[in-house]
Amino acid sequence: MSTETILRPKVSRRQQESPHQMGSKRDGGFASKFTVNGLLVLGCAYMVIPVVWLLFASTKNTADLYGTSAFAFGDFALFDNIANVARQDGGVFFRWMANSIIYAGFGAVLGGLIAVMAGYAFDKFNFRWKESFFGVVLVGVLVPNTATVLPMYLLASEVGLTNTMWAVLIPVLCNPFGVYLARVYSAGYIPAETLEAARVDGAGPVRSFFSIGLPMMVPGFVTIGLFQFVGVWNNFMLPLVMLQNQQLLPVSVGISIWQGHTVQLPDYAPLVITGSFLSIIPLLIAFIMLQRFWKSGLTAGSVK
Incomplete structure (x- = not known):
């Protein structure tokens, strides 16, 4: 009696799943994508809507600012508002802008270079108590900047640096978070074999x-420089405490002074809004010009 072997086609695991299970997986994938994309849309709206409002509000005079819709153009008074900002207090606004560029540029270039050198040293060199020192750096990341303003003011007053540009320039050279990032970048970008070959040569x-x-x-x-540039540009407490001379103030503190006048003088409101709109232009230019470095820097270490 002969036996016949029946060959049955192999059924994949996916084909063995019931339509109900496959439908539930598709529903789960859609739900996760919907949740992630929804959170991204909310995050983008949170960041973009204030800038869009600032653009609309910059085109309004005082009457339109309080009497029209938030997201509606005014009588296209943007250029008039810019001219008023330029004339206010003898054109001090553009002096504030220049001060902010000096503070932020100095902190981004020199402070970023110091952070890169420190991170490179922590990654490539071996020295006594290396990890202990790096732990101190990480503690510095956790300390908020506002908590260090008063001690720095007392130190600056001891050496006579208060109410000078150095009272702002010297503290911005210290960037613990930049040192941490620089160590990560050094480990991801620089192979040890390359440095060993350089030592042999x-x-x-x-x-x-x-x-x-x-x-x-x-x-x-x-990437570290951009972080530092934005951080110094938006720094408020340090220059507010260190500086009394109006000619040395950054734009963040100067605009806050104008905002304090809006309670008694509503005509200052268009100046504050237009000045705020002008103050973000250097940040946008910096990000647009350096975005390719920014993108590659953020993906450092993602592919090994």
Whole structure:
């Protein structure tokens, strides 16, 4: 008696699943995508809507500002408002803008370079108590800037630096979060074999950093610099405490002074809004010009 072997086609695991199970997976995938995209839309709206409102409000005079819809253009008084901002208090607004560019640019370039050098040293060099020192840096990340303003003011007053630009420039050179990021970028961008080859060729630690390490860390340096630029540009408490001379104030503190006048003088409101709109333009320019470095810096270490 012969036996016949019946060959049955193999059924994949996906085909074995019931339509109900497949439908539930599709529903779960749709629900997760809907949730993620919904959160992204809310986050974008949270960041974009105030800027859009600022654009609409900048085109209004005092009467339109309080008498029209929030997201409606006024009588296109934008250029008149800019002219009023330029004339107010002898054109001090553009002096404030120049001060902010100096403070933020100095902190972004020199402060970012110091952070990159420190992060490179923590990553590539071995020295005593290295991890303990890096732990101190991480503690500095956790300390809010407002908590250090009063101690820094007392130190600056001891050496006579209050009410000078150095009272703002020197503190912005310290960026613990930038040091932490620089160590991550150094580990992701600079292979140890490259530095070892440089040492064999006779390059010392300083030359290896500036000839090999720093060029390879340019995306990370730009990312840290942008973080530092935005942080210093928006810094409020430090210059408010350190500076009394109106000619040395950054734009963040200067606009707050104008805002304090709006209670008794409503005509200051268009000046405050137009000045705020003008103050974000340098930030937009910096991000647009350096966005390719910014994107590559944010993805550092994602692919190994």
